[in-house]
Amino acid sequence: MSTDVMAFIRRKFLEYYSENSEKIPMPTSLPNREFGFVIFRERMMVRHKGFINGAEVKAFLKSMTPMDAYYSSAYYERPEEHMENKGWLGADLIFDIDSDHLQTPCKSEHDYWICESCQNSGRGQQPELCRKCGGSKFKNEAWLCETCLEAAKAETQKLLSFLQEDFGFLPQDIEICFSGHRGYHVHVENEDVRQLDQVARKEIVDYVLGTGLKVEFHGLMEVGKSKIVEGPNLFDPSWNGRIAKGVYDFLKTSTPQQIEEIEGIKSNKSKKAMEHRDLILKSWNKKARWGALKDVSFRTWVKLAEYGLKKQTSFIDTVVTTDIHRLIRAPFTLHGKTGLKAVSISLEHLKQFDPFVEAIAFSKGTLKVNVNESHKFRLGNEVFGPYRQETIELPMAAAMYLLCKKAASPVE
């Protein structure tokens, strides 16, 4: 990106922080948190910053105007020291759901990679080695995508069911944030979770992702001499209910071919399950009678359950949650890759939340830009593009988005 474009973005960011810094909420126990910033000029992360109070943070945002702003999920005695000397006091429990990691069908349309050594580029998943020069280092970029963000939101909603129904966290302990780019963060803040070490947090991760889950511990079993299959019910709590729901949803939405694709299921078995599909779907709403179908074997049920439960998990990032020194994006600060703001969302509002409207930070004015290349995108209630090598006047938010994505430059 040219220094001119960078300077322009920085000026706009300064404008945002000058007008809005009073509205930016500050984290609890602020003096015990580490802050980190990506600075425009060096494009480097500056870590180990500490502040006494919110006024200091706000003054910093206005004077340094960072590209990105983060604070630690952890609490430290001395947040400015190096990691070994910080004196870890505890950490909030955090979750990151990033649409980059979700298997959405649209990836090949909006994800692209650039080879760092020869600038060769392409769409979709990066290759293992560059086909032109054999290089192995790539930069990945992605456009904002409604489908992907909807998928991330659905994962977030599943996560909330784990947090509230299973773990019993109260709404006031939970904060949801749209990151300003490709996903959602969920913070859980209360006394109980603070002291959990990495090993304990790993248990929470495994629970949410179903890692290491064995269906036999959730009521799916053969009972008695005649080996009648018994299993959990749709409305059972905890993983029991999710397993029943996983099988139910799978049968409801799959073709016989899809069932056969499950490793270890023979085609005659899948036919049997499909023949009785309507019966299963109808009766299960009252009580799941796994054993009612004598010709579907226990093994087949286990395979179906193991397959079906995958969709009941919430696809969280395993590293973020187990990292007890993590920096997370500060809500209501700007995202350097989009010019959108990170916003926190109430639990009740998540369902209706529209990131393309509510995360807009620059809602005033227009800007004339030279667009190199852009996909079609929506911001606010307007749809833009696709553009290719053209000069156009855009609302400020759309223009800023393309500038931050390095797809355009302002016209003098």
Added chain:
Amino acid sequence: MLVARGDSPKYPFTKDAKEYIDQCNVSVEELATIEYAQIIDRAEQRIEEALINGSVRYESSLPDVEVLSFPVAIILVASIGDDFLKRRYALAEAIRAENLLKDENNDKLMRIIESYFSWRIKKVSIAQNQPYEYCLSFIDYIKNASVFHEDEWKLVNKMVIGGYVFLRKNDVARLAREEIQKYIQETVEKTPKLDLPKLLNQRIERINQILTKRKESFKMDELPKTAIIAAYPPCIKKLYDSLLIGQHISHIGRFSLTSFLLAIGINTEDLLKMYTSISDFSESLTRYQIEHIAGKKGAGTSYKPPNCSTLRTHGLCLKPDELCKGIRHPLTYYRRKIGKIGMTKDE
């Protein structure tokens, strides 16, 4: 002499027991006198049982001796100051308590747990044909159960509702053992090494002899000095291959590989050569990372490679093979595989 009351002889680490011990107010000098010989005998026995049987018996015939011998045993263990002994003793006392707790009725178990631990635990009404007697806050649960390796202890295999994990009585006793072990270990660590009266030296000498014998039988086999690639577990082999062909490896993947290779004896310089032979590794950064994991930089603590369960969590456990079954750590795999393929240090 005061008389030890209630459950103190069974659970000498509880508040009641501590109060009783304080009231008795015995000094270290007095311990060597004939009056306390029985207590010293039992204390020595406790340690011996811990070393030989792995658990301590409950001796109900002399309640006072049973209570007072516990702090004395701790003083002896602390004075010997051996880490193996400290761990072993704490574990054996904890197992003793676990076995006693299992035999208590539900109300009593609840009372002991509530008065001693700060756990949030509730009794579950026995209804609807369900097998659970208690539910425990899932936070207290994972703090203690996350070190267990069996599938049935994983949180994901438990019924968890509204922040509580549903448990049976034996599970609660087993979890209590963890908490008790941690507590006793901490107590031993906090107890200062005392100048013990000469008469006790003979006893300490005897414990030391048993200790030396036990330690010998626990010695680990040493690993060969050169890396044997054929013995790498599948997860490490995959990362290693990715490294060699210059594929992208995630941060956690690189950490796992590096810490594994360091643990099997590859030195920092060789590892650095391996990494930098791949063009895009910056030498200084790579050196910093390797030395950090090896413990030369930063805090000075070396990092152990993650265990199988952690590798699974982060999606690095791919295609586990037959030998992986029942193994919890990639290093164990390596050791066993070497045993299997019959390679030795000299090859």
